[in-house]
Amino acid sequence: MKQLLAKFSYAFRGVGLALKDKSVIVQVVIMLLALVFFSFFDLSLIEWCVLLMCCGMVIVAEMFNTVIERMMNFIHPECDDRVRDIKDFGAGVVLAASFFALLIGILIIGSKII
Ligand SMILES: Nc1ncnc2c1ncn2[C@@H]1O[C@H](COP(=O)(O)OP(=O)(O)OP(=O)(O)O)[C@@H](O)[C@H]1O
Numbered sequence: 001m002k003q004l005l006a007k008f009s010y011a012f013r014g015v016g017l018a019l020k021d022k023s024v025i026v027q028v029v030i031m032l033l034a035l036v037f038f039s040f041f042d043l044s045l046i047e048w049c050v051l052l053m054c055c056g057m058v059i060v061a062e063m064f065n066t067v068i069e070r071m072m073n074f075i076h077p078e079c080d081d082r083v084r085d086i087k088d089f090g091a092g093v094v095l096a097a098s099f100f101a102l103l104i105g106i107l108i109i110g111s112k113i114i
Pocket residue numbers: 022023069076077078079080081083084085087088091
């Protein structure tokens with residue numbers, strides 16, 4: 001039980017670190033603004049669940065991207081095309097997640113407006 005609690009405390013520390021990262025903070029602020037915007041519409045429970053899942057997908061992608069960036073800065077701080085590819089790949093993951101989240105948001109809000 002003590003070990004399990006310790007593992008949770010490490011994980012919460014990780015979340016705390018993520019919430020201090022500039023890129024993660026930006027995504028969290030965008031997510032909160034989007035949720036405020038969506039609250040003006042009469043959304044069903046399922047629609048809220050889908051939107052929250054999309055927000056979670058983008059935040060988790062950003063957290064993974066930050067992990068990759070920090071890892072690369074630690075193991076290979078020098079300029080290198082391979083590091084560039086890895087970091088751009090990570091940024092691409094966030095972009096792809098954001099694109100699909102935006103698409104789903106537009107579909108849900110579009111269906112309400114129409
Ligand atoms: N060591 C490197 N070698 C080659 N290119 C790099 C290297 N580090 C970064 N880059 C390029 O610069 C871009 C930005 O990298 P950086 O690590 O500054 O990310 P960032 O998104 O600006 O992160 P943050 O602002 O959160 O620190 C990368 O996507 C990559 O194209």
